[in-house]
Amino acid sequence: MTGSTGMSGSRAAVRRLVETGAFQWTIIAVILVNSAVIGLEVSPRWMASYGDATTTVGWVTVGVFVVEISLRLYAYGWSFFRGPWNVFDFLVVLISLVPGGGSYAVFRVLRVLRVLRLLSTVRSMRLVVGALVSTVPGMASIGALLAMLLYIGAVMATQLFGDVDPEHFGSLGTSLLSMFQITTGDDWANVVRPATDAYPWAWAFFILFIVMATYIVLNLFIAVAVEALDRETTESREEMVDELVDELGGEIDESSAAILTALEDLKAQVAALEARLPPPPVS
Secondary structure, X not given: OHHHHHHHHHHHHHXXXXXXXXXXXXXXXXXXXXXXXXXXXXXXXXHHHXXXXXXXXXXXXXXXXXHHHHHHHHHHHHHHHHOHHHHHHHHHHXXXXXXXXXXXXXXXXXXXXXXXXXXHXXXXXXXXXXXXXXXXXXXXXXXXXXXXXXXXXXXXXHHHHOOXXXXXXXXXXXXXXXXXXXXXXXXXXXXXXHHXXXXXXXXXXXXXXXXXXXXXXXXXXXXXXXHHHHHHHHHHHHHHHHHHHHHOOOOOOHHHHHHHHHHHHHHHHHHHHHHXXXXXXXX
16 A cells, blocks of 8 residues: 555656656757757768767657656556557657668658657647647538539630640640649749630639639638637637646635636636727738
């Protein structure tokens, strides 16, 4: 009983250590150093002059990653693997320990994934990635809408301008490629110039397509991304409050509850004031 109590106390101490700001900032600094080492290792001139020192620094940073993962595994136990970001960190560090020669040479390329550890370490980056993942269903629907617009525009362009500009609109395939290039805005004026020289009204067709396929659809993408980011931010705040409640033993005294209530009221008042403000002038 005493042994289990001591282990529980040591785990709690290690958990407090790995959750401190100093520890996390140290790991971020090590990740940045390791990222710089990975970039320098692909430079033959640099490696010819400082190869040994660069390799040593690289392995030291990997050792720090191993110690960090070991501490987190000890602190959280099997619950460590319940977090997807924790599993990602574990796999990245595991790949770093695989030899880079022989049949394992492919894993040497995968070492660059260690740069992505910044995503799991920095909370704001985790929010952005989480928001992007949650937008996949909405983005798929908007992507289907964009594909429909491209297909309709390509069919119409082939029928209207295939004779005067077969290079860009001679077939459905080339029209799809040309309409996609117009959507991206990549040198689109020169793409449509043969058609517009033959038919002056063709400008209206292409401009209408650009407005529908680029500006409207792009704004839909932005709206879905902003809504998902706002939702992820709200969920992150709720998780932080839950963690605070857990640290307090599941109970919040009257003063803490009053502070949280006041913060919620203040947030609501700020949101109401922002809604009343006039839109910023267009520059």
